[in-house]
Structures are given as structure tokens and as C-alpha cells.
Amino acid sequence: MTPVLYDYWRSSASYRTRIALGLSGLEFDAVRIDLSAGEQFETEHMRRNPQGLVPTIEIDGHVFSQSLAIIEYLDETGRYPFLPIEPQQRVRVRTLAYVIAMETHPICNLSVAHHVGEITGDPEHSIDWMVRFMGKGLAAFERLLDDPATGRFCHGDKPTMADVCLLPQIYNARRRDMTTEGLPQISRIVAELEANDAFSAAHPNNFR
Ligand SMILES: N[C@@H](CCC(=O)N[C@@H](CS)C(=O)NCC(=O)O)C(=O)O
Structure with missing residues (x-):
């Protein structure tokens, strides 16, 4: 399944996650959550991310938020070494x-x-x-x-x-x-x- 990234173009935490997906060689579908229109607080998004923030990602059958946690997940699942070994x-x-x-x-x-x-x-x-x-x-x-x-x-x-x-x-x-x-x-x-x-x-x- 192609990962789905709920993001906003100017959000730097979303930008981090897009970079990480690119380095991991993963295609993804981007779903825009318009922060300027307050879409982050709509019920559907709050269910995905109770903090009302972007990014949130659906990947490998899971829903994850927090960009650094997502990046470490990509590292730990062998997609790309975002952290050194030592x-x-x-x-x-x-x-x-x-x-x-x-x-x-x-x-x-x-x-x-x-x-x-x-x-x-x-x-x-x-x-x-x-x-x-x-x-x-x-x-x-x-x-x-x-x-x-x-x-x-x-x-x-x-x-x-x-x-x-x-x-x-x-x-x-x-x-x-x-x-x-x-x-x-x-x-x-x-x-x-x-x-x-x-x-x-x-x-x-x-x-x-
Ligand atoms: N620590 C979080 C930060 C997420 C975050 O702050 N997202 C901002 C955009 S960069 C947001 O969704 N802001 C919406 C708001 O403040 O209402 C992460 O790294 O994912």
C-alpha cells in the first residue's frame, strides 16, 4: 500500500517527513490539511492526530505522527539509515x-x-x-x-x-x-x- 501523508505545504515538520520519504525511496500520496483554514482541528484529522498537527502518516497499516518518530520508524524498518550505527x-x-x-x-x-x-x-x-x-x-x-x-x-x-x-x-x-x-x-x-x-x-x- 502506498503511504498516505497528511501534510501542509509550508509546514516544516511535514517538509521533514517528505524529505525522509524521498530519501527512503518511498512514493506517497499527499493529502493536504489546510492549516490556514483550520482543517487540522476537524474531527476526522483529530482522530488521526489528537494534537491537531501535521504531519500524520498512514504506512504499513499504521497511523503515525511526530516527524522524528516517523523518521526513526523509516530507519528502523530498513528504509534509509537516518541515524549512524555507533x-x-x-x-x-x-x-x-x-x-x-x-x-x-x-x-x-x-x-x-x-x-x-x-x-x-x-x-x-x-x-x-x-x-x-x-x-x-x-x-x-x-x-x-x-x-x-x-x-x-x-x-x-x-x-x-x-x-x-x-x-x-x-x-x-x-x-x-x-x-x-x-x-x-x-x-x-x-x-x-x-x-x-x-x-x-x-x-x-x-x-x-
Ligand atoms: N513535533 C511535531 C511538530 C508538528 C507541528 O508543529 N506541526 C505544525 C506545522 S509545522 C502544525 O501542524 N501546526 C498547526 C497548528 O499549530 O494549529 C512534529 O515534528 O511532527
Whole structure:
């Protein structure tokens, strides 16, 4: 059965999952959940994902959510090695991925940033908030790349879960007019990722 991905074009967690499916060589049917229209809160989607978030995937007869859990499932079922074998190296890749997926992306999510605008009475504050915390997260990521284990990609010479998290976060940063100037390792790796078929096929513009 072809996996079905419930996603939204601009959602970076969905973008991660599309990249991971592409690296895994899996075709999938994308079903759009329009976040701007609130479709994530409709009963049918809430049944799939009680958090009212995307992505959610139907794969191998199961329904899964949380992009990193889905990515690890693809790894554990032998589709693609998103994590290295050796435990210390796995920690490094997870650390890079978590800097983005657990510490940066969630606090810059639209619902969080909008709330900042609401409670301060100035919608501009939501943009300041996102730019500040994306900047801090990406600066830390850049410092973590200052490591001999960094190669062509974030860890070695093949894309891992860290790269899968990085490119969508850069897409978000660019939406807020942030550049990767001053982040030389990230800039170099992003150029590599943009030239990779699985990463470019997953770009939001292909899922509008
Ligand atoms: N940790 C989750 C994050 C999912 C998430 O935050 N999805 C956002 C889009 S990137 C969403 O569905 N937002 C809808 C909303 O806030 O109402 C994952 O990695 O899958």
C-alpha cells in the first residue's frame, strides 16, 4: 500500500517527513490539511492526530505522527539509515536534530508566535520572537557543526536526520527574511542539500 501523508505545504515538520520519504525511496500520496483554514482541528484529522498537527502518516497499516518518530520508524524498518550505527555518533545526529525539532521549531510555531502578538498587543512582536529564537537555535547548530564528524553533510558524507531537520528550518528562517550569512557551515551544507533530489522534490512549492 502506498503511504498516505497528511501534510501542509509550508509546514516544516511535514517538509521533514517528505524529505525522509524521498530519501527512503518511498512514493506517497499527499493529502493536504489546510492549516490556514483550520482543517487540522476537524474531527476526522483529530482522530488521526489528537494534537491537531501535521504531519500524520498512514504506512504499513499504521497511523503515525511526530516527524522524528516517523523518521526513526523509516530507519528502523530498513528504509534509509537516518541515524549512524555507533551510539556516540547517534547521539550527535540526534542532538543536532533536537536543537531544531525540539528547541527551535516548537517555540517558533505559528500558534506560539501569534499568542506572543496577542498578549503583548503588537503583532510585530510575534515576528521578533521567531527571528530571535530561530537565530539562537541556528547559531547553536552552527557551533555544533564545528566538529571533525561534520562532512559534506551535518554528519559525514550522507544526509542524516540532522540534515532532514536543517533544510526546513532554513526555509522557515528565509520566510522571515533571515539569511545564513555568518553561518558558514550551515550555508555550505544547505547548498549541498538543495542540490539533492530527495530534498528538492520535497520543497513546499511542489506541494502548494
Ligand atoms: N513535533 C511535531 C511538530 C508538528 C507541528 O508543529 N506541526 C505544525 C506545522 S509545522 C502544525 O501542524 N501546526 C498547526 C497548528 O499549530 O494549529 C512534529 O515534528 O511532527
